[in-house]
Amino acid sequence: MTRPSRGLIALSSVLLVALWGASCRGAPPEVRVGSKKFTESVVLGEILTQVMRSTGTRVEHRVQLGGTQVLWHALLAGEIDVYPEYTGTIREDILRETPPGEGDDSLRRALVARGVGMSDFLGFEDSYALGMSERDAARLGVTRVSDLRGLPRLRLAFSEEFLHRRDGWPALRKRYGLPQTEVRSLDHDLAYRALAAGDIDVIDLYTTDAEIPYYHMRTLADDLGHFPSYRAVILYRLDLPGRAASALASLSVLEGRIAASDMQRLNARVKLERLPEPVVAAAFLASALGMEEEAGGESRARRIGRYVAEHLALVTASLSAAILVGIPLGVAAARRRRLGAAILAVAGIIQTIPSLALLVLMIPLLGIGALPAVAALFFYSVLPIVRGTVTGLAVIPGGLIESADVLGLSSSARLLKVELPLASPSIMAGIQTSAVINVGTATLGALIGAGGLGQPILTGIRLDDLSVILEGAVPAALLALLVQALFAGLGRLVIPKGLRLRPDS
């Protein structure tokens, strides 16, 4: 009976080594900067990071974490310390109430009550606007948002965030009395391309978008003054001055120094010239502020290696937890039918939650970063393992269980020596399914700051750069194949030989 136990040892040592590797990381950062998942935010985040690093502080930039809500809650939870934001977003999306008084001081007071500080104005405004192609706009004679009233057949596409903002589409439509009914939700980075391809006519845009000149867009005037002012500022935790006073103070050099034209040019250098954000940020700091800062350029191979390591850490941590929990749960479910039905029902419901939603649900509980991603992946991985265990145990012929009983084996000995070995092919199949799902789903972890191979995919979509997408997609696909092969190999160790023989061979 050495076989299954040897297999178990092999399996658990593989998992332990992987976990140990995952836990080995460098010294913790003193300040963590966050950025949203659009280029301007990433560039600004990189500028903040490099300015603070120049004071000798260890700064980590957690790139493209997600939308406003993710960043705001991460700031409140202390997952990040600093991130760039816009006054209009603070007013409409974060405070969700109009603080008394119109000026920035009223915002500042409302934020202080929540433990958050706000810097002075950085120098540019990046407001929402509607845009059309110059050609269509000229043909239809549209210059202002009001002009859209007479064109009910236009096809509109807005970012998900714009569709749900207080000052977004529903309010805009009411304010201007717009008649259009064909309104789609579309990622902002894809919207320009869809518009250029002629699939849609009107999109929402940010006034500093690099694509406005590139795609020959016309920005429609907000003639009723619907959109509030979106002036760029820095938000930081009020406990930061106590921890990293000099780093925070260094950021004041940026106040009033970034003009709208600067920002549009920086966006263009990243999105259109395909330069990495650290390089663009460093060049701006050198030319505009005279700062000498080496942007740590990372080779492609090293970068991919880091993504793969992060990805594997997510997968191994969540999968080993799922195995350790899933098999005992499966045994319990097989032993007690009603408990089993309950376990499978709950696990099934979790499985039906869209993975993105599950990831976001984890944020209020566990913050951002690897931990919530591991937790979400764990929940996804558990069901196939539980189901594999339950099925494997259920199909064991009753006569074999009775034989074990009559031989005098205790129920735990029966489980270890008879039931689990007999169920092992089904359990291993469940683990294999989990592992492959896990490797794929882990790419979404990048959305909440967990890193991994989703990071380049996200960046590539944002930059419309296929080669960057492939940096994530190709290793992810290879990893899935590798994991499949690994578990097929492990199956050979874990599944007893007698079960792998064909009858009468």
Add this chain to the structure above:
Amino acid sequence: MTPPFNSPIIELRGVVKRYGSVEALKATTLSLRAGVSVLLGPTGSGKSTLLRLLIGLSRPSSGEVLLWGQPLDPRTIGPLRRRLGYVIQEGGLFPHMTAAANVTLAARYFGWDVGRIERRLDELIELTHFPRAAMARFPTQLSGGQRQRVSLMRALMLGPELLLLDEPLGALDPMIRAELRTDLREIFRVLRQTVVLVTHDLVEAEFFADSIVLLRDGDVVQQGPLQELVEQPAEAFVTRFIQAQSRPGAPR
């Protein structure tokens, strides 16, 4: 404590087994003594139910089962089971273990040392005429007759005082069946153990039995040597059953 000579090994006192509203075994009081007892009856007569009750694989709905004078209950079932061996229908071998591992599982579990296990294995291989080389094979690599012999060795490994067999020849083809039948009788004779064997086949019963328990529809119709069943049938069914199976070419 040795029971007095020829006292009952197995006793059933008013045992009833119900599955839902179906009485698989009607109120039965029965004693089985040393020697080979055969539980005989057509399919669905309750003979397998009776065997399962004897080894505690199912619990009586009412009444009491006693082994060696001790009532069989959850508290006593562990120690009592170590004194009996069971050959399940179709063998019930663990497919993930070799023949040797199947046979020695219980001995290893109860902590026998290697030398003792080896010696016992040698005795059993000789007793059952099993090819030694085949001990390293897995059940799927053995013939039906070999599987039954492995199952028998497994049941005998710990040296039980009572051996129970559920249709041990059921799934075998006629040549192997005849060969194993002869070997089994020889084994029973050598071991001088108390044996309870379930079958629906009168020829088999006649071949093995010191005493027959004939069942029909969950009822014990008659108990005694075959000759007694033939000469003093308790009711017309006994004669009908015997005549049906004695006729040449009768279906089994």
